[in-house]
Amino acid sequence: MAVDRGLLALLEAKAGKGDALGEFLKQGRELAVAEDGTVTWYAFKISDTTYGIFDTFEGEEGRQAHLNGQIPAALGQIGPDLLATGPDIKTVDVIAVK
Numbered sequence: 755m756a757v758d759r760g761l762l763a764l765l766e767a768k769a770g771k772g773d774a775l776g777e778f779l780k781q782g783r784e785l786a787v788a789e790d791g792t793v794t795w796y797a798f799k800i801s802d803t804t805y806g807i808f809d810t811f812e813g814e815e816g817r818q819a820h821l822n823g824q825i826p827a828a829l830g831q832i833g834p835d836l837l838a839t840g841p842d843i844k845t846v847d848v849i850a851v852k
Contacts, residue, residue, distance in 0.1 A: 757793050759811040760846040761820065765829075766838045767803045775805050775836045778828075782807075785824045791816025803838070810848060817845065 767775040779797035786795035786809065793816070795809045807825075811817040820826075829841060 757810045757812055757851050758848050759814060759817045760848050761807070761809050761811075761817060762844045762846055763807040764800075764842040765805045765807070767805065767836055768838045769803070771836045772799075772802045772805070778832055778836065779805060779807065782825050782828065785828070789816075789820055789823060791819045810851075 765775060776797075776799060782797060783795065786792050789795075791811055791813075793810045793812055796807065798806050798808070800806060809820060811820065833840065
């Protein structure tokens with residue numbers, strides 16, 4: 755099966771909380787590694803307060819398992835302290851891969 759699904763999450767940190775959000779995302783890598791259905795998982799920084807996550811999956815089952823997994827649960831726990839707004843999470847269809 756080929757990678758055909760993804761998630762794009764954009765996260766806006768509260769003022770002065772960007773570094774803490776970045777550290778949270780670095781720790782999230784270990785949770786993503788443990789997910790069988792997650793093919794790739796990237797955490798990235800756009801600015802001092804804007805961060806994101808992009809992950810890919812081989813089908814809807816893997817994407818749903820991720821959405822119901824530990825990373826979104828952990829994000830829900832730290833969100834009130836670190837995030838200025840709720841996460842902007844979009845499902846995407848992957849149309850080409852190298």
